[in-house]
Amino acid sequence: MSTGVARKAWIVATTVGTIEALKDQGIYRWSYTITLLHQHTMNNIRSFAQAKILSPSSAAALNKLMKKI
Secondary structure, three states: OOHHHHHHHHHHHHHHHHHHHHHHHOOOOHHHHHHHHHHHHHHHHHHHHHHHOOOHHHHHHHHHHHHHO
16 A cells, blocks of 8 residues: 555545544534534624625715814
């Protein structure tokens, strides 16, 4: 067996072993919850970033207001 193939086999075996150990400890069931929290956070960050971007009409109104001051 070449070293590349052996290395890949060890990685797969380690990954499967880790997943099985996490299942035994009950951590694996948190995967769904963590995924939902991650998606919720990413969606909120994305909408927050988009809210910071002004539309052209809002930017023009803000510039006009700033010139008056």
